[in-house]
Amino acid sequence: MDKNVLTASDLWTELSESVRSAVSEQTFATWFEPIHPVGLDDSALTLEVPSKFYYEWIDKHYRKMLLSKTKAVTGKEIKIRYSVVIGEPEENGSVPTAMETATGRASTDPFYDSGSRLNKRYTFSSFVEGSNNQLAKAASVSVADSPGQTSFNPLVVYGGVGLGKTHLLQAIGNKVMLHTPPPRVHYTTSEKFTLDFITAIQNNNSSSFSERYRNVDVLLVDDIQFLQKKEQTQEQFFHTFNDLYQRGKQVILTTDRHPSELYGLKDRLLSRFQSGLIVDIQAPNLETRIAILQKKAEDDDLEIPYEITELIATNVRGNIREMEGALIKLLAYSSLSHSDITMQLAKRALRETLGRSGTKTVSIDDVIQSVSETLDVPEKKLIGRGRKMEVATARQVAMYLSREIVGASLENIGLHFGGRDHTTVIHACRAVKGKMGERADFRRQVDGIRSQLEF
Ligand code: ADP
Ligand code: MG
Numbered sequence: 255m256d257k258n259v260l261t262a263s264d265l266w267t268e269l270s271e272s273v274r275s276a277v278s279e280q281t282f283a284t285w286f287e288p289i290h291p292v293g294l295d296d297s298a299l300t301l302e303v304p305s306k307f308y309y310e311w312i313d314k315h316y317r318k319m320l321l322s323k324t325k326a327v328t329g330k331e332i333k334i335r336y337s338v339v340i341g342e343p344e345e346n347g348s349v350p351t352a353m354e355t356a357t358g359r360a361s362t363d364p365f366y367d368s369g370s371r372l373n374k375r376y377t378f379s380s381f382v383e384g385s386n387n388q389l390a391k392a393a394s395v396s397v398a399d400s401p402g403q404t405s406f407n408p409l410v411v412y413g414g415v416g417l418g419k420t421h422l423l424q425a426i427g428n429k430v431m432l433h434t435p436p437p438r439v440h441y442t443t444s445e446k447f448t449l450d451f452i453t454a455i456q457n458n459n460s461s462s463f464s465e466r467y468r469n470v471d472v473l474l475v476d477d478i479q480f481l482q483k484k485e486q487t488q489e490q491f492f493h494t495f496n497d498l499y500q501r502g503k504q505v506i507l508t509t510d511r512h513p514s515e516l517y518g519l520k521d522r523l524l525s526r527f528q529s530g531l532i533v534d535i536q537a538p539n540l541e542t543r544i545a546i547l548q549k550k551a552e553d554d555d556l557e558i559p560y561e562i563t564e565l566i567a568t569n570v571r572g573n574i575r576e577m578e579g580a581l582i583k584l585l586a587y588s589s590l591s592h593s594d595i596t597m598q599l600a601k602r603a604l605r606e607t608l609g610r611s612g613t614k615t616v617s618i619d620d621v622i623q624s625v626s627e628t629l630d631v632p633e634k635k636l637i638g639r640g641r642k643m644e645v646a647t648a649r650q651v652a653m654y655l656s657r658e659i660v661g662a663s664l665e666n667i668g669l670h671f672g673g674r675d676h677t678t679v680i681h682a683c684r685a686v687k688g689k690m691g692e693r694a695d696f697r698r699q700v701d702g703i704r705s706q707l708e709f
Contacts, residue, residue, distance in 0.1 A: 260328065265299060266291035268327045269320070276319065281589035283555055285312055298333040299324060309336040311586060372431070372441055376424035382549050384542030387418060390533040394422050394506075398429035401437060401472045401504035406531040408495070408505040412512055413535030416575035419508040422535070423474050426506055430472050437471035444480040448487045460490075467494050472504045479509045483518035492523050499526075538574065540627040543567035546574060547581060556585070562600045568624065568706045569604050580607040616707050618656045618670045625652040628703050637672045650682035651700055657683050659707055 266289070274282050285308065293300035303309045312320075313336070324332045378398075383391050390411050397409050411419050427439045442450075447467075454463035467473065473494075481488050498505055509516060512534070513527045538546065547563040550556075558581075566584075570577040584603035588595045626633045631648040640646075649671060656667045657679070664676035671679075690697040 260294065262291035262294035262299060265294055265324070265327060266301070269323050272323050272327070273316075273319070278589070278592050280556075280585075280595070281592065284585045284589050285316070287555075292337060293335075296330075298335050300335045300337055302337045304338075309338060312336075315590065372424050372427045372439070374428060376421045377428050378425045380549065380553060381418065381421055381425055382542060382546045384538050384545070386536040386538045386542060387422075390422060390535045393531055393533050394426050395429070397504060397506060398426040401430055402502040407499060408507055408527060408530040410507045410509065410513060410527050410530060410532045411535060412509045412532065414510065414537065414573075416573035417535045417537060418574060419510075419535060420476055423476055423506060423508050427472065427474050430504075438469065439472045439474070440467070440470040441474040441476070443476045444478045444491075447475060447491065448480065448484055451487050451490050464490070464494060464497075468497050470498070470503065472506070473498055475505070475507050477509065478507050479511065479516055481519065482516055485520070488520050488523055492520070492526070495523075495526060505530075537571070540567055543571075543574070543577060547577065550578065550581060558595055562595060562597060565597065565600055565706060566604060568627065570607065571623075576607065580604055583607055616659050618660055618662055618667065620707060621652050621655045621660060622670070624703050624707055625655065628699070628706075637670065639672060650686050651703070653679050653682040654686035655700070655704060655707065659704060 270286055270289075273286055277286075288304050288308070289312075290302040291299065292302045303312065317334070320334055321332075324334065378391070378395060381387075381391060390413075393406050393409055394411070396404055397406050411422055413419055424441060427441050430437055430439050450467075451460075451463060454460045475491075478491075481491060495505055507527070513519065513524055513532060516524070544560075544563050544567040547558070547567055548560075551558045551563065562584075566577060566580050570580050580603055583606060584595060584600050587599050587603055591599075593599065622633055622636055625631070625648055626636055629644070629648040629651065631645050635645045636649050636652055638645075653667055653671060656662050656670070657664070662670075664679045667679045668674040668676050686700065690700055
């Protein structure tokens with residue numbers, strides 16, 4: 255081989271070593287390790303990055319450094335181009351992408367565009383199981399194990415935004431692809447399905463449309479709520495579905511609400527959905543949210559102290575995507591300021607994520623929610639009448655914090671806690687203060703909730 259020919263990967267190896275010595279370990283792991291060199295010609299080096307966010311970040315903060323290092327290595331002025339991955343990069347090309355297997359042809363077939371590829375990050379092993387998603391996950395795994403062979407056909411997974419529907423759907427696709435020979439899998443969204451259908455009509459080409467969608471073993475359709483009111487597309491979908499179903503092919507769908515609540519969905523489509531299995535994903539509880547963050551950190555080789563994952567998980571409730579956003583922001587801050595990931599930095603990232611400036615206003619309901627999650631007493635019980643010791647103590651803590659942090663009046667606090675008298679609130683505050691003075695573990699616990707609420 256000609257020694258003078260520098261490949262993209264040679265150049266990147268040298269460059270990244272030089273970058274590694276110039277930035278912190280954290281920065282390197284966050285921003286540079288995920289980069290793959292994909293091309294080099296006389297004038298430019300092309301780097302593949304995981305998302306647009308990466309590209310913007312690297313370009314903004316490290317462009318000069320990268321350019322000067324490139325020049326140092328090559329002795330030439332070489333530009334840097336970025337390409338954003340839509341699927342995952344094919345590691346040594348061993349696992350075929352959905353697109354290639356589905357078509358058995360090269361990726362030039364415009365029908366299977368890059369948008370229909372499976373993202374390899376979304377697997378069952380990267381999906382954290384919790385009580386909120388257990389059933390959905392179990393059903394997904396069994397469908398992935400024996401597509402078309404279970405009574406879960408179609409499998410419909412529904413749940414709110416950012417709760418893991420797409421992740422599960424793609425995990426099914428990725429797992430199915432591991433069967434030998436790999437079945438033909440096609441992932442699409444209902445919007446893409448609609449668009450393809452409209453294009454087919456416009457081009458007078460609806461037979462090729464149905465051929466293409468029916469020529470699969472497993473069809474994954476994300477976000478079917480967008481089929482609402484699109485009667486003709488629904489019709490088309492109905493036929494596609496029936497055809498696949500009759501031939502023992504597997505269909506898996508996701509939607510943001512229970513199919514019976516999909517307004518403007520044809521009855522016969524609804525009854526089709528109901529003949530399979532409909533499972534939901536709920537919002538994850540605190541433990542699951544913490545576990546998800548820790549899993550992300552672990553998968554990306556990041557060391558993040560437990561109390562920081564807890565802080566993020568406590569404050570970003572409900573939507574996992576937003577929670578991940580807070581984590582990415584924190585990494586960005588840490589890497590920008592060349593500093594470790596600290597509580598202070600985490601609080602700042604959180605404030606930005608949640609769109610708050612300065613100190614946030616905490617309500618009695620926030621206090622109740624935090625106490626309920628941290629001390630593991632259901633909110634209903636906190637504001638109820640029960641006198642069991644743990645419940646009574648947790649209730650007193652919540653009253654105390656409502657007084658201390660929210661500054662609410664005794665009467666108002668009493669009202670929030672099941673219409674109790676203001677003297678009960680006074681008594682609760684005294685009891686908590688007393689106990690905090692006597693027991694260090696109790697004080698730490700109360701201070702912990704307080705600092706999470708007050709960040
Ligand atoms: P949806 O499709 O329901 O709007 P996504 O599947 O896109 O939500 O999930 C949003 C983000 O949260 C993704 O990055 C996904 O990987 C992550 N996520 C959701 N649920 C889990 C889970 N149980 N374990 C790990 N990551 C999860
Ligand atoms: Mg989704």
